Amino acid sequence: MYLSPKRFLNDAEFREYLKNIRKIAVFDKEVRKWRIDCNVVISNVKSKSELTSIIQTLKKYVDIPEELEDELYRCITSLTTAYLNSSNLSFKLDVKVPRSVFDQLSAYCKYYNGRFYLKDPGYVSQVEKILEKYGIKLVYNRRLIESIRLKCTVRRSGGNLILKFNYYCENIVRRLNEVCTVEYYIEKPIFDEAGNYVETRIVKKMLKFFKFSMDTLTGISCIGLLDRILDVLRAMDVLIIYGIEEKEDIKLNLKCNFKLLxxxxxxxxxxxxxxxxxxxxxxxxxxxxxxxxxxxxxxxxxxxxxxxxxxxxxxxxxxxxxxxxxxxxxxxxxxxxxxxxxxxxxxxxxxxxxxxxxxxxxxxxxxxxxxxxxxxxxxxxxxxxxxxxxxxxxxxxxxxxxxxxxxxxxxxxxxxxxNYEQLVKLRIVAPIEVFKTVFAKGPEDKIKKLIDILSEVKGSKVIIFTQYVDTAKELWKTLIIKGFSASLITGETDPKNRKFAFRDFLKGNIKIIVTTTVLDEGVTVPDAEVAIIYEGSGEPRQMIQRIGRVLGYYPGKTAKVYELIDITNSKEKRAYFKRKWVKELYIFPGIEKYVEETKRGALFGERSEKLKMQTKLEI
The missing domain is CATH 3.40.50.300 (P-loop containing nucleotide triphosphate hydrolases)
Structure with a gap:
């Protein structure tokens, strides 16, 4: 509906007219008249009494029909009240508010699916003031809202961690997103235009393991992140309702045939x-x-x-x-x-x-x-x-x-x-008496240097590590031809044959095991004293694991480690330089003292007895 003056207005009357018409209408340039707009009324009129005053003033200059008065009153009465739901701290406005109002509310509320959700109960006063400014009264139980506490029910379902909240809290959701986001790095090889390898770059990704649903006020994450999540909830004073029940105990009859050191x-x-x-x-x-x-x-x-x-x-x-x-x-x-x-x-x-x-x-x-x-x-x-x-x-x-x-x-x-030094001082592992890198010029010289080392450690139990099955087989054949007593263990070795080889090694019938990466990790090889790295990758962890195969402790035992590097082989040289720092993990000030004490066969009472129980292996 449009309005325009019914008579000529003097300057004072025009100023009063303009001041009031702007509170309820917008000027339409095409028809050059003022058009009534409910959004303008909502934005400028704070109460029914104020609207009545505006209407009475304007009636001096324009005709305002009774139906128009009713429409103007409906503009403010339809939105005069908004009810805050105390269960989820949300409210709904029945009529669209101006963008300026929405922006102000967004600082304290999250708008989702037609409702405004308080980001925190403490923001209710700020929201109330914003709405009052535009003639909207927020109705709520002040005492209840002030006493309400964020609750989270934690449970496990379908392999997931489920977090059910009683209302939305932006700070909590943000923090959970942060702690459930894990840095993950991917190694990306870089090649030049000719396809030659140049370098490896590490690219960082952020893996996100938290999702939140506004519909159900529920977060979903991984059980593996439970501790991180609980720490956040406790730090932010959330009442945790822990609903995860442990799985039932096993029915197996267990015995504890060991003691911890x-x-x-x-x-x-x-x-x-x-x-x-x-x-x-x-x-x-x-x-x-x-x-x-x-x-x-x-x-x-x-x-x-x-x-x-x-x-x-x-x-x-x-x-x-x-x-x-x-x-x-x-x-x-x-x-x-x-x-x-x-x-x-x-x-x-x-x-x-x-x-x-x-x-x-x-x-x-x-x-x-x-x-x-x-x-x-x-x-x-x-x-x-x-x-x-x-x-x-x-x-x-x-x-x-x-x-x-x-x-x-x-x-x-x-x-x-x-670390290794601490374990040596605790008499848990054998001290390394020899850690030596031997350089050879070509494959034949490498074999010769290996034979020299085996002659030097004659009588000791030796594990020779290679990287490839073919190398292991050729090396084993060479040693047999040269009169050495040796067994071959690769990933192709039948488990029964490997068991027999270990038994012969334990009894001393076999003094040398030639192997590949199959014995790098986790396999207990009893009483091995010498590790010879005949071939290896540039991965330091592999070197550490291989050395570990000969560090088993018993009174009187020391370990020896040898690396054989063919300096005519560029691949072997690169691998050596990538892992050479590993030696620093084993050579520490004063290790000579522990080598000498161990070689004297000193006994260490109860600790040795416990260790003996743990190093027992039935083959």
């Missing part, structure tokens, strides 16, 4: 506080016994993740020897076998392929060789598994690509980090 007891005590965490103990420090203790004490369905079938079978030996479990009762996921039991050993690759089979079956997850967890495919297991309790074991958890951040996020923070 002091450093293991410390690590276990720290882990027990939350039943989550990463334990870094240098190779041969007895990490597995901490996990066995967790299995024994928690009595919950347990899955143990390993990298290889060899390590899987080693764990089955552990479960049998130290927890008294019949191997037939232990589950196995790997090599095409899908045998799920209350305690199951799973190879990472197989776990990824069968994640839906195991996702909600276990309450305790042991991630052996935990530095593998952040691998592009393996991380799926830690992300999707709904196990409450988690323990990651690794001699070297920190990764070159920085992705140990994901390991710590999903398995728990680093609790202890016990």
């Amino acid at each position: 002091p450093h293991q007891e410390l690590a276990y005590e720290l882990w027990s506080k939350r039943k989550r965490g990463t334990i870094a103990i240098f190779t041969r420090g007895g990490k597995s016994f901490i996990a066995l203790k967790a299995i024994y004490d928690t009595r919950k369905p347990t899955i143990i993740f390993v990298t290889t079938r060899e390590l899987a079978h080693t764990w089955m030996e552990y479960l049998s020897n130290y927890l008294g479990l019949n191997k037939a009762l232990v589950g196995y996921l790997g090599e095409g076998i899908k045998k799920i039991r209350e305690i199951t050993v799973a190879i990472y690759n197989s776990a990824v392929k069968n994640i839906d089979l195991i996702r909600d079956k276990f309450e305790l997850a042991i991630f052996d060789e935990g530095h593998h967890v952040p691998a592009n495919t393996f991380k799926t297991v830690a992300v999707k598994l709904d196990a409450l309790y988690r323990m990651a074991l690794s001699a070297t958890p920190e990764r070159r690509d920085k992705n140990h951040t994901l390991l710590f996020a999903f398995c728990g923070p680093l609790l202890v980090n016990i």
